[in-house]
Amino acid sequence: MSEQPIEVNESFRSKLKKIDARDAKLSMAHLYVAFIALFLGGLAGLLQVLVRSGSFELPWGINYYQVLTVHGVLLGLILTTFFIFGFQTAAMSVAVGTLSSNQRRLGWIGFWVMTIGTAMAAVMVLLNEASVLYTFYAPLQAHWIFYAGLALVVVGSWIAALSEALRWMKWRKDHPKQTTPLLGFMVVCNNLMWFIATIGVATEVLFQLLPWSLGFVDRVDILLSRTLFWSFGHALVYFWLLPAYMIWYAIVPQIIGGRIFSDALARLSFIMFVLFSVPVGLHHQLTEPGVDGSWKFLQVVLTMMVVIPSLLTAFSLFATFELRGRELGGKGIFAWLKKLPWHDVRFFAPFIGMLVFIPGGAGGIVNASYQMNQLIHNTIWVTGHFHLTVATAVMLTFFGATYWLVPHLTGRTLTKEMNKLGIIQTILWALGMGIMSISMHVAGLMGAPRRSSFSDYGGAEIAKTWLSYQIAQAVGGTLLFIAIILFLYIFIKLCWATPKGHEEFPIALVSDHAQETPAILENFKLWIVILVALVLIAYTYPIYDIISNAPLGSKGYKLW
């Protein structure tokens, strides 16, 4: 069995082990913005759960929906996007090679465009001119600067993605007929999916929301705007998840001293995620009138296809862990689990994230089931669901990565003390999210709505049954905010205070027993054609139907 040339060449690997200082600076710039967003968005989250507990009122006339918008935009869009591009910049630089001056310049342009866009959107939210939540559904109408800011965040991310793609293409040109480094391949997959997905939301913002909010047109087609949003919105979930998968597949095996179970399987999973992340947005609109049921059904089927790469990933990761555990002397069916490095936060945090992703994914299958969606649609179950997936599985993985990435970038080390605090932070996060998310799921099944301030509904009997769960959410949310403070303390220490030294950027080798990776998996021309075809099949007729049967449209509303 042969291996990937890049993976076995130890001398080549050693040259790539340490990131170039200029690339490290670019990566760190993204992380600073990401974690400022984490603090502010987390604070907004704490305020929300306290309000919903019924025992706290927002001071100074602050609007609940303003706080909800801050929470959703800063954590769902800004924290994630900035962290992902910070991580991907570093991953590309270490795994594929140092960025050229032009590529780095593009990276900085992307960063500043995203940052300016973030500032524009944030100012409008803080001025209470854009309390439209992170989905910014029309006919709620925000100030045009909010939409322009979000558009700049997307454009900036395209520029950053281009910088990374150019680096990968340069490697490919320099190493003809060789399989590209796995981590670089994964970054390209994620950026490709992101680019295709954001076309829909960019179209919505540029051709619907901006002209409407600027007063150039009076009315907006609500259904079209929501359909364009969700053509992006579900892929956004995978844009969050795929970097976590990069860490699970390519980083965690090195941390535990093991090997990647199969390079080909990892690449196949990523290709499947790319193909089945975009043409599936209608499963977020299953109760939406105006879209024919057969198209919803088609997209539900395509949605369910992601179960395959998800289970491939679970199998591959378990196999990596079991092989390593047995190598260390673990016996029996499950006793090898004890041999894994549970005291190493770089493993512990992402592993807890993986575990939580199991019920998170199971809940997602319920959400996407055509009929059962009625059971949970617009209830707080959905909020509980994405707090398991993005806010736990993804975020714990990002936290775990931060604990080695930041000292690698700053030339410092993850000390035993910081490692211990990281373990405590992980446990606090898992506990807080467990309490909050389970409460959300149960209350959702009992009919409690999402996106609603206190939900007492004038003392309605059914609303009283939700109250204890809302108090539990406040308890969980408080633990989460404490975990955020602890995380930021560790982050600051890793930036400026822990001893100087070299912290590894762990990139795993592929198992000696893995088969050679088929070249077709790197044939992006083929995958792009299939992806575009799937998107066209899934969306052409529904959008044609929406446009050709368009109603008068709606004027804008500011209900806050």
Place this chain on the structure above:
Amino acid sequence: MSKKQDTNDNLKGTFYLSMTIGVIIVAVWASCFAIFMDRF
């Protein structure tokens, strides 16, 4: 067969854990389906 190959051949734990995920998915889905049937 070398010891290393013996080790690598043993993925029983992986098999059972993968099956467990399947069981969890089915159990969550079936529970919600039961509630759905009860209500609609």
